[in-house]
Amino acid sequence: xxxxxxxxxxxxxxxxxxxxxxxEHGYNRLTIEGVAARAxxxxxxxxxxxxxxxxxxxxxxxxxxxxxLTAAPDTGSLREDxxxxxxxxxxxxxxxxxxxxxxxxxxxxxVTGEISSALPGVIDQILRNAAARGEIAHxxxxxxxxMLPLDLIRYEGMRNVVKWAEITxxxxxxxxxxxxxxxxLPLVMAxxxxxxxx
Amino acid sequence: xxxxxxxxxxxxxxxxxxxxxxxEHGYNRLTIEGVAARAxxxxxxxxxxxxxxxxxxxxxxxxxxxxxLTAAPDTGSLREDxxxxxxxxxxxxxxxxxxxxxxxxxxxxxVTGEISSALPGVIDQILRNAAARGEIAHxxxxxxxxMLPLDLIRYEGMRNVVKWAEITxxxxxxxxxxxxxxxxLPLVMAxxxxxxxx
DNA sequence: TCCCGTAAGAGACGGTGCGTCTCTAATTGG
DNA sequence: CCAATTAGAGACGCACCGTCTCTTACGGGA
Numbered sequence: 001x002x003x004x005x006x007x008x009x010x011x012x013x014x015x016x017x018x019x020x021x022x023x024e025h026g027y028n029r030l031t032i033e034g035v036a037a038r039a040x041x042x043x044x045x046x047x048x049x050x051x052x053x054x055x056x057x058x059x060x061x062x063x064x065x066x067x068x069l070t071a072a073p074d075t076g077s078l079r080e081d082x083x084x085x086x087x088x089x090x091x092x093x094x095x096x097x098x099x100x101x102x103x104x105x106x107x108x109x110x111v112t113g114e115i116s117s118a119l120p121g122v123i124d125q126i127l128r129n130a131a132a133r134g135e136i137a138h139x140x141x142x143x144x145x146x147m148l149p150l151d152l153i154r155y156e157g158m159r160n161v162v163k164w165a166e167i168t169x170x171x172x173x174x175x176x177x178x179x180x181x182x183x184x185l186p187l188v189m190a191x192x193x194x195x196x197x198x
Numbered sequence: 199x200x201x202x203x204x205x206x207x208x209x210x211x212x213x214x215x216x217x218x219x220x221x222e223h224g225y226n227r228l229t230i231e232g233v234a235a236r237a238x239x240x241x242x243x244x245x246x247x248x249x250x251x252x253x254x255x256x257x258x259x260x261x262x263x264x265x266x267l268t269a270a271p272d273t274g275s276l277r278e279d280x281x282x283x284x285x286x287x288x289x290x291x292x293x294x295x296x297x298x299x300x301x302x303x304x305x306x307x308x309v310t311g312e313i314s315s316a317l318p319g320v321i322d323q324i325l326r327n328a329a330a331r332g333e334i335a336h337x338x339x340x341x342x343x344x345m346l347p348l349d350l351i352r353y354e355g356m357r358n359v360v361k362w363a364e365i366t367x368x369x370x371x372x373x374x375x376x377x378x379x380x381x382x383l384p385l386v387m388a389x390x391x392x393x394x395x396x
Numbered sequence: 397t398c399c400c401g402t403a404a405g406a407g408a409c410g411g412t413g414c415g416t417c418t419c420t421a422a423t424t425g426g
Numbered sequence: 427c428c429a430a431t432t433a434g435a436g437a438c439g440c441a442c443c444g445t446c447t448c449t450t451a452c453g454g455g456a
Contacts, residue, residue, distance in 0.1 A: 148381065
């Protein structure tokens, strides 16, 4: 008698169940049977959609965490613009707990890449804005330099998987500030210091 | 009648068997039973030593890959010294195949940290040498700056797990050179440019 | 409105590997 | 040379896998 779920509704239920299982037991102990039971459906319904545990987990992550950022912030300061992007990324890192990552890191890596596919464009825009303001001489920084803060915050997230989830927001901001002020801005100024008027 | 192995000998046999299994099937399909069979011993012998699959794999990695570097290179050039360290690290990255890392990344991360525990000292020495030569003004770079190339090469290894193992030695050197020439050296020169005589 | 194809929900099934336990016999330290 | 240790081998129950079968609700097309 209870109505049977289908399509999107069913899929959402399953993915939420999977996410809940991951939160409770970690990816390691995520089982198809467990998810099916929690979602009150059959295993076949899951196997019909995802070929294995890992793909299911990836789908659950994708379903839970939407795209990171689409439009470039424009605060009028290069540092602040980057700061906003990095702080967002650091916030996301909080979701990547050891329990989630343990045994799933390569897949998660793929998802984060997908979720943040807009970032290169955003960064490019931020740099163009800064150049237009005259804050830097030009926006043609080497790819590796432009993406440096992003790479470093991602690296930081990987390196500190264990601790990152417990780090306070303030500490995360300290790391972000350190990356910007100690590494990135000095480098950018060395490579493309401000255009000096006349 | 066949003599029974014990202690170090037995342990080495097991770890080599485990490493072989990882090479053949990847960590994902590494099984305690498989290792025991290959090493011609009982499961209990393994469980007596390592609590689980992951720990066994970690021990096998540690057993196979020794410490990375102990003494600092001293070529007379800051760039060359760093280059040598990075090239070594890139070479190691070749062992971290997707099959190995898949499902074991956090543990591997721990092992690499242990294996390269001498690196901070090495880097410090390299910088002191450069300062002594007058190549840079002083060796008191912020930790994050001094370690920047290492972090970047590690990050590169993580990001490109899938491809890294197939990358030619020449390509790896290009990445290393890019990190040094585009990012690190400009930054160091901006922060601690050469002492000017007189 | 009815009817039929599709897929949900439920669970049986054999298979694999886990982690524990038991047993015998080789080895070694005292 | 005896006693404690532990290697080597495999049985055991268990959890979960991935496949399959079966019934039944749903919903789109005529």
